[in-house]
Amino acid sequence: xxxxxxxxxxxxxxxARRIGRTLALVLPVVLVLSGTLAVTRVNxxxxxxxxxxxxxxxxxxxxxxxxxxxxHRAPQDVLRDQLLSELQHKNPGVVLTHLQEAVNERPSLAxxxxxxxxxxxxxxxxxxxxxxxxxxxRPVCDTSFASGVAASRG
Numbered sequence: 001x002x003x004x005x006x007x008x009x010x011x012x013x014x015x016a017r018r019i020g021r022t023l024a025l026v027l028p029v030v031l032v033l034s035g036t037l038a039v040t041r042v043n044x045x046x047x048x049x050x051x052x053x054x055x056x057x058x059x060x061x062x063x064x065x066x067x068x069x070x071x072h073r074a075p076q077d078v079l080r081d082q083l084l085s086e087l088q089h090k091n092p093g094v095v096l097t098h099l100q101e102a103v104n105e106r107p108s109l110a111x112x113x114x115x116x117x118x119x120x121x122x123x124x125x126x127x128x129x130x131x132x133x134x135x136x137x138r139p140v141c142d143t144s145f146a147s148g149v150a151a152s153r154g
Contacts, residue, residue: 076112083116084123092124092136092145100140113141121148 079102087095099116103109109116117140124133130149137146 080116114144117141117144118148121145122152125149125152
């Protein structure tokens with residue numbers, strides 16, 4: 001029995017080895033640079049002012065008609081302000097109905113419903129007077145509207 005002594009030789013090291021070597025050289029450089037950039041973006045002064053212009057700021061600056069503050073507000077704050085402004089034009093019964101509809105549509109707002117209803121009660125007492133505002137009270141958000149009206153009296 002004759003054994004073959006000739007081995008097949010590879011022409012090169014192959015693409016996997018080249019890719020591995022390239023990654024071994026490039027990856028540490030990329031990680032160091034990205035870490036350095038991340039550290040430079042942190043506001044180390046402790047003041048709330050922005051120290052770096054972000055990509056989203058550049059987008060907001062490109063659209064002068066867009067209010068930047070409205071983009072970053074919580075949904076419950078937007079709803080509260082919307083309902084408070086609506087209270088200036090409509091009676092509190094309609095506004096409370098809209099609050100209940102908003103909570104039914106977005107159950108995540110249920111945790112904020114009492115605070116919103118209380119704020120509406122205080123505002124209604126300022127606009128309509130406490131006795132008239134109290135007449136609009138209904139069991140929306142555990143009667144928080146009524147407690148807001150009552151809190152505005154004293």
